[in-house]
Amino acid sequence: MHSTLQDRIRQMLAGHEVVGVLGLREHEGAVGPHVFTAEEDTARLVVEPKWPLAKTGWMIVRSLPAGKALGLVCRGCDIRAIEELVRAEQIRPGALRTIGISCSAGQAEVCLCETPFVPGEEPSVGVDPMSMPAVRRLCRDPDRLNTWREHFRRCIKCYGCRNSCPICVCPACKLEDDGYVTTGMVPPDPLAFHLIRTMHLADRCVGCGACQDSCPSGLPLLSLHLAMRRALRERTGNLNATGALSLMLTASHEDGTLWEDTLGSGKPGGGEYER
Amino acid sequence: MTEPALDIRTTNAHREIRAVVFACRWCALLGADRAGKERIDLPASFRIIPVECAAGVEPDLVLRALADGLDGVAVMGCHLGGCRHNEANRPARLRLLLLQDLLEIIGLDRRRLLLSWGTAHEGYQFAGLMREFTAILAGLPAVDPTLVRPC
Numbered sequence: 263m264h265s266t267l268q269d270r271i272r273q274m275l276a277g278h279e280v281v282g283v284l285g286l287r288e289h290e291g292a293v294g295p296h297v298f299t300a301e302e303d304t305a306r307l308v309v310e311p312k313w314p315l316a317k318t319g320w321m322i323v324r325s326l327p328a329g330k331a332l333g334l335v336c337r338g339c340d341i342r343a344i345e346e347l348v349r350a351e352q353i354r355p356g357a358l359r360t361i362g363i364s365c366s367a368g369q370a371e372v373c374l375c376e377t378p379f380v381p382g383e384e385p386s387v388g389v390d391p392m393s394m395p396a397v398r399r400l401c402r403d404p405d406r407l408n409t410w411r412e413h414f415r416r417c418i419k420c421y422g423c424r425n426s427c428p429i430c431v432c433p434a435c436k437l438e439d440d441g442y443v444t445t446g447m448v449p450p451d452p453l454a455f456h457l458i459r460t461m462h463l464a465d466r467c468v469g470c471g472a473c474q475d476s477c478p479s480g481l482p483l484l485s486l487h488l489a490m491r492r493a494l495r496e497r498t499g500n501l502n503a504t505g506a507l508s509l510m511l512t513a514s515h516e517d518g519t520l521w522e523d524t525l526g527s528g529k530p531g532g533g534e535y536e537r
Numbered sequence: 538m539t540e541p542a543l544d545i546r547t548t549n550a551h552r553e554i555r556a557v558v559f560a561c562r563w564c565a566l567l568g569a570d571r572a573g574k575e576r577i578d579l580p581a582s583f584r585i586i587p588v589e590c591a592a593g594v595e596p597d598l599v600l601r602a603l604a605d606g607l608d609g610v611a612v613m614g615c616h617l618g619g620c621r622h623n624e625a626n627r628p629a630r631l632r633l634l635l636l637q638d639l640l641e642i643i644g645l646d647r648r649r650l651l652l653s654w655g656t657a658h659e660g661y662q663f664a665g666l667m668r669e670f671t672a673i674l675a676g677l678p679a680v681d682p683t684l685v686r687p688c
Contacts, residue, residue: 409644411681451685454597454604458600461636497631
């Protein structure tokens, strides 16, 4: 399977379909994101550990000129994240050519993932997050407020959860706005900081777990988001409210675009909370 | 000793209930007005913030209010289907229902957020809702001081 993956990357590079392929590379004993541009490089490509690359891909693609594309070796959650970014006009359709890998059942259990597979491939087994004891303890237990209080108290407000999130790409962020979250206070207001973030992601979270993976204090943020996803599905019947309506007011602009216009279609963009 | 000594307001018996009401000016604000004109008895627990439409009340604002130590927040809009602003109260309702779900997920009571859609248009309706809401909040413990921004 690994060799066919490398074959596909070589094919993409040889055909000049893409300027490079973003994937994970083993280098001097460590693994990190790398853009493969030469075919012989691909021998050092690895697919483990899980490392959501959608945000990295978005950062690279937004600076590419029109007509250029980037390949991306990614998982089901990344593909969902890219769909959301395309819908929000953050990425041109087709600018990211994905090469999907489905996750193992073990990885799905670590990620509490319901859909650990790539669209179009053989569906592998997912887990129901709400049946996991760890999630139930956090979201259903009668004493959960105390548990959450202890977790929130450990937050060092590094913004790692926001910065690693493939969906959090607003140019202006309410988490940095003194009107919503007191600036210069650590730990941050627990109700404001964490819950505002959860509400903003309620209809867009793809469940990749990048926030939890990047948290230096080990806050179980994924459980919060997964419980919200479940609540949304119970309310609307959809996993995402995609397409129907945009529920959350993030940094919206006068013309209704949610985010800064990075595609240069001539619409106004950027700036603070314009009304 | 588990909890630090609390001041008198945070113990249940003598606690002063504090709530904020976001009232849509086409519906609930009229109800509040009428309640005043008709001199109906109202609890002194709340302050009203008039808004053009309930859809303008972001969940973030409600969270900000709770993080400032208020006991509860009420959002009152027009009846569903009677919105002056292009059915804006339907998505607003979904959004605020999700916020109630979120409060429940981390262990706060969902009743801290009162939603009313067209049920506070008359003075007596508004007064009844506010009396009921104040009674509910009085039955709940004060929001944990460690979850609240120090003022």
